[in-house]
Amino acid sequence: MSSVGYKIIKTVIFVSVFIILIGCNYDHQSAVNAVAKEPTKVSAWLAYWDLNAGEKDMKKLGKKLEKLSYFGAYFDSNDRLFIPQDLSDKRSELQKKKGNYETYLTFVNDKQNFDGSTVMKDTEVLRRLFSDDASVEKHIDEIIALTLRGGYEGIEIDYEKIWKDETIGQSFLHFTNKLYAKSQKNNLKLRVVLEPSTPFSSVNFIKGPEYVVMLYNLYGLHSTPGPKANKEFIQKTIARMEALPGEKSVAFSTGGCLWGENGEKKFLTEIEAKTLAAIYDCETRRDEESQCIVFDYKSKGVTYQVWYADVKTLNYWITIAKEQGVNHISLWRLGENVDIDKIK
Incomplete structure:
Protein backbone atom coordinates (compact mmCIF):
# COMPACT_ATOMS: atom_id res chain seq x y z
CA MET A 1 0.00 0.00 0.00
CA SER A 2 1.31 3.45 -0.83
CA SER A 3 2.12 5.90 1.93
CA VAL A 4 -0.69 8.14 0.65
CA GLY A 5 -3.24 5.32 0.88
CA TYR A 6 -2.04 4.43 4.36
CA LYS A 7 -2.42 8.05 5.49
CA ILE A 8 -5.98 8.20 4.06
CA ILE A 9 -7.03 5.04 5.92
CA LYS A 10 -5.41 6.30 9.11
CA THR A 11 -7.27 9.62 8.78
CA VAL A 12 -10.61 7.87 8.16
CA ILE A 13 -10.15 5.68 11.25
CA PHE A 14 -9.21 8.71 13.37
CA VAL A 15 -12.23 10.73 12.19
CA SER A 16 -14.58 7.75 12.76
CA VAL A 17 -13.35 7.23 16.32
CA PHE A 18 -13.58 10.95 16.99
CA ILE A 19 -17.19 11.06 15.76
CA ILE A 20 -18.12 8.04 17.91
CA LEU A 21 -16.55 9.59 21.00
CA ILE A 22 -18.25 12.91 20.39
CA GLY A 23 -21.56 11.10 19.95
CA CYS A 24 -21.10 9.16 23.20
CA ASN A 25 -20.19 12.29 25.11
CA TYR A 26 -23.17 14.10 23.62
CA ASP A 27 -25.53 11.26 24.59
CA HIS A 28 -24.10 11.16 28.10
CA GLN A 29 -24.37 14.92 28.53
CA SER A 30 -27.94 14.87 27.17
CA ALA A 31 -28.87 12.22 29.74
CA VAL A 32 -27.25 14.24 32.53
CA ASN A 33 -29.06 17.41 31.43
CA ALA A 34 -32.37 15.52 31.40
CA VAL A 35 -31.79 14.27 34.96
CA ALA A 36 -30.97 17.78 36.17
CA LYS A 37 -34.42 18.96 35.05
CA GLU A 38 -36.34 16.09 36.68
CA GLY A 256 -24.10 19.06 61.56
CA CYS A 257 -21.35 18.71 64.13
CA LEU A 258 -19.80 20.56 67.07
CA TRP A 259 -16.10 20.65 67.94
CA GLY A 260 -14.68 22.03 71.20
CA GLU A 261 -11.09 23.05 71.79
CA ASN A 262 -11.26 20.73 74.82
CA GLY A 263 -11.69 17.74 72.51
CA GLU A 264 -15.48 17.51 72.79
CA LYS A 265 -17.18 16.44 69.55
CA LYS A 266 -20.80 15.56 68.83
CA PHE A 267 -23.38 15.51 66.08
CA LEU A 268 -26.19 18.09 66.13
CA THR A 269 -29.57 18.36 64.47
CA GLU A 270 -30.32 21.58 62.60
CA ILE A 271 -32.57 22.80 65.42
CA GLU A 272 -29.88 22.06 68.03
CA ALA A 273 -27.34 24.05 65.99
CA LYS A 274 -29.72 26.99 65.49
CA THR A 275 -30.55 26.97 69.20
CA LEU A 276 -26.88 27.22 70.15
CA ALA A 277 -26.38 30.11 67.73
CA ALA A 278 -29.38 31.92 69.26
CA ILE A 279 -28.37 31.28 72.90
CA TYR A 280 -24.86 32.60 72.38
CA ASP A 281 -25.93 35.35 69.96
CA CYS A 282 -23.49 34.10 67.33
CA GLU A 283 -22.64 35.70 64.02
CA THR A 284 -23.03 32.97 61.40
CA ARG A 285 -21.38 32.71 57.99
CA ARG A 286 -21.94 30.42 55.00
CA ASP A 287 -18.96 28.45 53.71
CA GLU A 288 -18.57 28.88 49.96
CA GLU A 289 -17.43 25.36 48.97
CA SER A 290 -20.05 23.50 51.02
CA GLN A 291 -22.74 26.13 51.61
CA CYS A 292 -22.81 24.96 55.25
CA ILE A 293 -23.47 27.46 58.03
CA VAL A 294 -20.55 28.00 60.40
CA PHE A 295 -20.29 29.80 63.76
CA ASP A 296 -18.11 29.94 66.87
CA TYR A 297 -19.06 30.49 70.49
CA LYS A 298 -17.50 30.34 73.94
CA SER A 299 -18.95 28.60 76.98
CA LYS A 300 -17.29 28.25 80.42
CA GLY A 301 -13.97 29.26 78.95
CA VAL A 302 -14.10 26.73 76.11
CA THR A 303 -14.32 27.78 72.45
CA TYR A 304 -16.55 25.72 70.15
CA GLN A 305 -17.08 25.67 66.40
CA VAL A 306 -20.22 24.40 64.68
CA TRP A 307 -20.80 23.46 61.04
CA TYR A 308 -24.30 22.47 59.93
CA ALA A 309 -26.54 22.09 56.89
CA ASP A 310 -29.87 23.83 56.33
CA VAL A 311 -32.20 23.41 53.35
Whole structure:
Protein backbone atom coordinates (compact mmCIF):
# COMPACT_ATOMS: atom_id res chain seq x y z
CA MET A 1 0.00 0.00 0.00
CA SER A 2 1.31 3.45 -0.83
CA SER A 3 2.12 5.90 1.93
CA VAL A 4 -0.69 8.14 0.65
CA GLY A 5 -3.24 5.32 0.88
CA TYR A 6 -2.04 4.43 4.36
CA LYS A 7 -2.42 8.05 5.49
CA ILE A 8 -5.98 8.20 4.06
CA ILE A 9 -7.03 5.04 5.92
CA LYS A 10 -5.41 6.30 9.11
CA THR A 11 -7.27 9.62 8.78
CA VAL A 12 -10.61 7.87 8.16
CA ILE A 13 -10.15 5.68 11.25
CA PHE A 14 -9.21 8.71 13.37
CA VAL A 15 -12.23 10.73 12.19
CA SER A 16 -14.58 7.75 12.76
CA VAL A 17 -13.35 7.23 16.32
CA PHE A 18 -13.58 10.95 16.99
CA ILE A 19 -17.19 11.06 15.76
CA ILE A 20 -18.12 8.04 17.91
CA LEU A 21 -16.55 9.59 21.00
CA ILE A 22 -18.25 12.91 20.39
CA GLY A 23 -21.56 11.10 19.95
CA CYS A 24 -21.10 9.16 23.20
CA ASN A 25 -20.19 12.29 25.11
CA TYR A 26 -23.17 14.10 23.62
CA ASP A 27 -25.53 11.26 24.59
CA HIS A 28 -24.10 11.16 28.10
CA GLN A 29 -24.37 14.92 28.53
CA SER A 30 -27.94 14.87 27.17
CA ALA A 31 -28.87 12.22 29.74
CA VAL A 32 -27.25 14.24 32.53
CA ASN A 33 -29.06 17.41 31.43
CA ALA A 34 -32.37 15.52 31.40
CA VAL A 35 -31.79 14.27 34.96
CA ALA A 36 -30.97 17.78 36.17
CA LYS A 37 -34.42 18.96 35.05
CA GLU A 38 -36.34 16.09 36.68
CA PRO A 39 -37.96 16.36 40.13
CA THR A 40 -35.71 14.95 42.83
CA LYS A 41 -36.53 11.41 43.98
CA VAL A 42 -36.34 11.63 47.77
CA SER A 43 -35.72 8.83 50.25
CA ALA A 44 -35.13 9.28 53.98
CA TRP A 45 -34.29 7.42 57.18
CA LEU A 46 -36.51 7.32 60.27
CA ALA A 47 -34.26 6.53 63.27
CA TYR A 48 -35.51 4.58 66.29
CA TRP A 49 -34.16 7.15 68.77
CA ASP A 50 -35.97 10.16 67.26
CA LEU A 51 -39.28 8.80 65.99
CA ASN A 52 -41.68 11.61 66.87
CA ALA A 53 -39.49 14.40 65.44
CA GLY A 54 -38.76 12.17 62.46
CA GLU A 55 -42.44 11.65 61.78
CA LYS A 56 -43.01 15.42 61.80
CA ASP A 57 -40.35 15.84 59.10
CA MET A 58 -41.89 12.97 57.16
CA LYS A 59 -45.23 14.76 57.13
CA LYS A 60 -43.52 17.95 55.92
CA LEU A 61 -42.04 16.08 52.97
CA GLY A 62 -45.48 14.73 52.09
CA LYS A 63 -45.71 13.42 48.53
CA LYS A 64 -42.03 14.22 47.86
CA LEU A 65 -41.07 11.15 49.90
CA GLU A 66 -40.69 8.09 47.66
CA LYS A 67 -38.89 5.69 50.01
CA LEU A 68 -38.78 5.47 53.80
CA SER A 69 -36.16 3.38 55.61
CA TYR A 70 -36.83 2.31 59.18
CA PHE A 71 -33.50 2.46 61.01
CA GLY A 72 -32.87 -0.09 62.16
CA ALA A 73 -32.38 -3.72 63.11
CA TYR A 74 -29.09 -4.66 64.76
CA PHE A 75 -27.46 -7.48 66.72
CA ASP A 76 -27.95 -8.63 70.30
CA SER A 77 -25.22 -10.18 72.46
CA ASN A 78 -25.83 -13.58 70.81
CA ASP A 79 -25.40 -12.25 67.25
CA ARG A 80 -29.16 -12.43 66.64
CA LEU A 81 -30.96 -9.59 64.88
CA PHE A 82 -33.60 -7.59 66.70
CA ILE A 83 -35.67 -4.46 66.03
CA PRO A 84 -36.04 -1.84 68.80
CA GLN A 85 -39.60 -2.07 70.11
CA ASP A 86 -40.32 1.64 69.61
CA LEU A 87 -39.43 1.30 65.93
CA SER A 88 -41.70 -1.72 65.50
CA ASP A 89 -44.52 0.16 67.21
CA LYS A 90 -44.04 3.18 64.93
CA ARG A 91 -44.02 0.90 61.89
CA SER A 92 -47.37 -0.58 62.96
CA GLU A 93 -48.80 2.89 63.53
CA LEU A 94 -47.64 4.31 60.18
CA GLN A 95 -48.61 1.17 58.29
CA LYS A 96 -52.25 1.94 59.04
CA LYS A 97 -51.90 5.37 57.37
CA LYS A 98 -50.80 3.82 54.06
CA GLY A 99 -48.40 6.46 52.73
CA ASN A 100 -47.50 6.55 49.03
CA TYR A 101 -43.89 5.55 49.61
CA GLU A 102 -41.95 2.28 49.59
CA THR A 103 -40.82 1.01 52.98
CA TYR A 104 -37.50 -0.62 53.83
CA LEU A 105 -36.10 -2.18 56.99
CA THR A 106 -32.48 -1.15 57.53
CA PHE A 107 -29.97 -3.64 58.96
CA VAL A 108 -26.80 -2.28 60.56
CA ASN A 109 -23.75 -3.97 62.06
CA ASP A 110 -24.11 -2.39 65.50
CA LYS A 111 -23.96 -4.88 68.36
CA GLN A 112 -25.42 -4.81 71.86
CA ASN A 113 -23.15 -6.39 74.49
CA PHE A 114 -24.21 -8.44 77.52
CA ASP A 115 -23.73 -5.39 79.77
CA GLY A 116 -26.07 -3.26 77.64
CA SER A 117 -23.32 -1.22 75.97
CA THR A 118 -23.23 -1.00 72.16
CA VAL A 119 -20.39 -1.48 69.71
CA MET A 120 -20.97 0.68 66.63
CA LYS A 121 -20.10 -0.70 63.18
CA ASP A 122 -18.81 -3.99 64.55
CA THR A 123 -16.99 -5.98 61.85
CA GLU A 124 -16.29 -8.95 64.12
CA VAL A 125 -19.96 -9.91 64.20
CA LEU A 126 -19.88 -9.91 60.39
CA ARG A 127 -16.74 -12.07 60.38
CA ARG A 128 -18.61 -14.67 62.42
CA LEU A 129 -21.78 -14.51 60.32
CA PHE A 130 -19.84 -14.73 57.04
CA SER A 131 -17.61 -17.59 58.25
CA ASP A 132 -19.25 -20.26 56.04
CA ASP A 133 -22.18 -20.75 53.67
CA ALA A 134 -24.42 -22.27 56.33
CA SER A 135 -23.96 -19.20 58.56
CA VAL A 136 -24.55 -16.82 55.62
CA GLU A 137 -27.76 -18.63 54.67
CA LYS A 138 -29.00 -18.54 58.26
CA HIS A 139 -28.30 -14.81 58.45
CA ILE A 140 -30.13 -14.17 55.17
CA ASP A 141 -33.14 -16.18 56.29
CA GLU A 142 -33.27 -14.13 59.50
CA ILE A 143 -33.16 -10.85 57.53
CA ILE A 144 -35.93 -11.95 55.17
CA ALA A 145 -38.11 -13.28 58.01
CA LEU A 146 -37.90 -9.97 59.94
CA THR A 147 -38.62 -7.95 56.79
CA LEU A 148 -41.64 -10.01 55.78
CA ARG A 149 -42.99 -10.06 59.34
CA GLY A 150 -42.92 -6.26 59.44
CA GLY A 151 -44.68 -5.93 56.09
CA TYR A 152 -41.84 -4.00 54.47
CA GLU A 153 -41.39 -3.82 50.71
CA GLY A 154 -37.63 -4.01 50.82
CA ILE A 155 -34.42 -4.74 52.68
CA GLU A 156 -31.66 -2.18 53.22
CA ILE A 157 -28.18 -3.36 54.21
CA ASP A 158 -26.01 -0.74 55.92
CA TYR A 159 -22.94 -2.68 57.04
CA GLU A 160 -19.98 -0.34 57.47
CA LYS A 161 -16.18 -0.52 57.80
CA ILE A 162 -16.24 -3.73 55.76
CA TRP A 163 -13.51 -2.69 53.32
CA LYS A 164 -10.99 -2.17 56.09
CA ASP A 165 -10.55 -5.96 55.87
CA GLU A 166 -10.34 -7.52 52.40
CA THR A 167 -11.64 -10.89 53.66
CA ILE A 168 -14.76 -9.32 55.17
CA GLY A 169 -15.22 -7.20 52.04
CA GLN A 170 -15.20 -10.21 49.71
CA SER A 171 -17.47 -12.14 52.11
CA PHE A 172 -19.85 -9.18 52.05
CA LEU A 173 -20.07 -9.42 48.25
CA HIS A 174 -20.86 -13.13 48.49
CA PHE A 175 -23.51 -12.35 51.12
CA THR A 176 -25.20 -9.56 49.09
CA ASN A 177 -25.27 -11.75 45.96
CA LYS A 178 -27.07 -14.52 47.83
CA LEU A 179 -29.32 -12.03 49.63
CA TYR A 180 -30.39 -10.42 46.36
CA ALA A 181 -31.29 -13.79 44.84
CA LYS A 182 -33.35 -14.78 47.86
CA SER A 183 -34.99 -11.36 48.22
CA GLN A 184 -36.15 -11.62 44.60
CA LYS A 185 -37.80 -14.97 45.36
CA ASN A 186 -39.67 -13.29 48.21
CA ASN A 187 -40.70 -10.23 46.14
CA LEU A 188 -38.53 -7.93 48.23
CA LYS A 189 -36.40 -5.07 46.89
CA LEU A 190 -32.81 -4.58 48.04
CA ARG A 191 -30.87 -1.41 48.79
CA VAL A 192 -27.18 -1.63 49.69
CA VAL A 193 -25.65 1.37 51.47
CA LEU A 194 -21.95 1.92 50.75
CA GLU A 195 -19.33 4.20 52.28
CA PRO A 196 -17.60 6.68 49.93
CA SER A 197 -14.28 4.88 50.56
CA THR A 198 -15.62 1.70 48.91
CA PRO A 199 -13.30 0.56 46.06
CA PHE A 200 -16.07 0.72 43.44
CA SER A 201 -13.90 0.10 40.38
CA SER A 202 -12.04 -2.93 41.76
CA VAL A 203 -15.06 -4.76 43.23
CA ASN A 204 -17.54 -6.78 41.19
CA PHE A 205 -20.89 -5.61 42.51
CA ILE A 206 -23.82 -7.40 40.88
CA LYS A 207 -26.52 -5.61 38.92
CA GLY A 208 -29.90 -5.68 40.64
CA PRO A 209 -29.79 -3.96 44.03
CA GLU A 210 -30.00 -0.19 44.39
CA TYR A 211 -26.63 1.11 45.57
CA VAL A 212 -26.76 4.09 47.93
CA VAL A 213 -23.45 5.88 48.53
CA MET A 214 -23.06 8.03 51.64
CA LEU A 215 -21.84 11.50 50.68
CA TYR A 216 -21.18 12.70 54.20
CA ASN A 217 -18.66 12.64 57.03
CA LEU A 218 -16.00 14.30 54.93
CA TYR A 219 -15.47 15.97 58.29
CA GLY A 220 -16.99 14.73 61.54
CA LEU A 221 -16.18 13.11 64.87
CA HIS A 222 -13.04 11.63 63.30
CA SER A 223 -11.58 14.98 62.25
CA THR A 224 -11.03 18.67 62.78
CA PRO A 225 -13.95 21.08 62.09
CA GLY A 226 -15.39 21.19 58.59
CA PRO A 227 -18.41 20.33 56.41
CA LYS A 228 -19.93 16.86 56.08
CA ALA A 229 -19.67 17.34 52.31
CA ASN A 230 -18.50 19.91 49.79
CA LYS A 231 -18.57 20.34 46.02
CA GLU A 232 -15.25 18.61 45.27
CA PHE A 233 -16.05 15.63 47.53
CA ILE A 234 -19.47 15.13 45.90
CA GLN A 235 -18.16 15.44 42.34
CA LYS A 236 -15.19 13.10 42.87
CA THR A 237 -17.24 10.42 44.63
CA ILE A 238 -20.02 10.43 42.00
CA ALA A 239 -17.38 10.14 39.27
CA ARG A 240 -16.01 7.04 41.02
CA MET A 241 -19.55 5.65 41.35
CA GLU A 242 -19.71 5.23 37.56
CA ALA A 243 -18.24 1.76 38.15
CA LEU A 244 -21.37 0.67 40.07
CA PRO A 245 -23.96 -1.24 38.01
CA GLY A 246 -27.68 -0.49 37.83
CA GLU A 247 -29.59 1.98 39.98
CA LYS A 248 -27.44 4.43 41.94
CA SER A 249 -28.36 6.88 44.69
CA VAL A 250 -26.48 9.26 46.96
CA ALA A 251 -27.15 10.11 50.59
CA PHE A 252 -26.67 13.52 52.19
CA SER A 253 -26.69 14.32 55.88
CA THR A 254 -28.91 16.85 57.58
CA GLY A 255 -27.74 18.66 60.72
CA GLY A 256 -24.10 19.06 61.56
CA CYS A 257 -21.35 18.71 64.13
CA LEU A 258 -19.80 20.56 67.07
CA TRP A 259 -16.10 20.65 67.94
CA GLY A 260 -14.68 22.03 71.20
CA GLU A 261 -11.09 23.05 71.79
CA ASN A 262 -11.26 20.73 74.82
CA GLY A 263 -11.69 17.74 72.51
CA GLU A 264 -15.48 17.51 72.79
CA LYS A 265 -17.18 16.44 69.55
CA LYS A 266 -20.80 15.56 68.83
CA PHE A 267 -23.38 15.51 66.08
CA LEU A 268 -26.19 18.09 66.13
CA THR A 269 -29.57 18.36 64.47
CA GLU A 270 -30.32 21.58 62.60
CA ILE A 271 -32.57 22.80 65.42
CA GLU A 272 -29.88 22.06 68.03
CA ALA A 273 -27.34 24.05 65.99
CA LYS A 274 -29.72 26.99 65.49
CA THR A 275 -30.55 26.97 69.20
CA LEU A 276 -26.88 27.22 70.15
CA ALA A 277 -26.38 30.11 67.73
CA ALA A 278 -29.38 31.92 69.26
CA ILE A 279 -28.37 31.28 72.90
CA TYR A 280 -24.86 32.60 72.38
CA ASP A 281 -25.93 35.35 69.96
CA CYS A 282 -23.49 34.10 67.33
CA GLU A 283 -22.64 35.70 64.02
CA THR A 284 -23.03 32.97 61.40
CA ARG A 285 -21.38 32.71 57.99
CA ARG A 286 -21.94 30.42 55.00
CA ASP A 287 -18.96 28.45 53.71
CA GLU A 288 -18.57 28.88 49.96
CA GLU A 289 -17.43 25.36 48.97
CA SER A 290 -20.05 23.50 51.02
CA GLN A 291 -22.74 26.13 51.61
CA CYS A 292 -22.81 24.96 55.25
CA ILE A 293 -23.47 27.46 58.03
CA VAL A 294 -20.55 28.00 60.40
CA PHE A 295 -20.29 29.80 63.76
CA ASP A 296 -18.11 29.94 66.87
CA TYR A 297 -19.06 30.49 70.49
CA LYS A 298 -17.50 30.34 73.94
CA SER A 299 -18.95 28.60 76.98
CA LYS A 300 -17.29 28.25 80.42
CA GLY A 301 -13.97 29.26 78.95
CA VAL A 302 -14.10 26.73 76.11
CA THR A 303 -14.32 27.78 72.45
CA TYR A 304 -16.55 25.72 70.15
CA GLN A 305 -17.08 25.67 66.40
CA VAL A 306 -20.22 24.40 64.68
CA TRP A 307 -20.80 23.46 61.04
CA TYR A 308 -24.30 22.47 59.93
CA ALA A 309 -26.54 22.09 56.89
CA ASP A 310 -29.87 23.83 56.33
CA VAL A 311 -32.20 23.41 53.35
CA LYS A 312 -30.11 25.80 51.23
CA THR A 313 -27.08 23.56 51.86
CA LEU A 314 -29.01 20.40 51.00
CA ASN A 315 -30.39 21.88 47.80
CA TYR A 316 -26.89 22.99 46.79
CA TRP A 317 -25.56 19.45 47.29
CA ILE A 318 -28.55 17.97 45.45
CA THR A 319 -27.96 20.30 42.49
CA ILE A 320 -24.32 19.17 42.23
CA ALA A 321 -25.43 15.51 42.26
CA LYS A 322 -28.11 16.09 39.62
CA GLU A 323 -25.63 17.94 37.41
CA GLN A 324 -23.65 14.68 37.37
CA GLY A 325 -26.66 12.56 36.51
CA VAL A 326 -27.74 11.33 39.96
CA ASN A 327 -31.32 12.17 40.83
CA HIS A 328 -32.03 9.67 43.63
CA ILE A 329 -31.31 11.45 46.91
CA SER A 330 -31.49 9.91 50.39
CA LEU A 331 -31.53 12.05 53.53
CA TRP A 332 -29.83 10.98 56.74
CA ARG A 333 -31.93 11.63 58.68
CA LEU A 334 -35.49 12.79 59.52
CA GLY A 335 -35.88 14.81 62.72
CA GLU A 336 -35.52 18.49 63.71
CA ASN A 337 -34.98 19.88 60.21
CA VAL A 338 -36.50 23.34 59.87
CA ASP A 339 -37.46 23.64 56.18
CA ILE A 340 -37.18 20.08 54.90
CA ASP A 341 -40.39 20.63 52.94
CA LYS A 342 -38.43 23.04 50.70
CA ILE A 343 -36.16 20.32 49.34
CA LYS A 344 -36.05 20.70 45.53
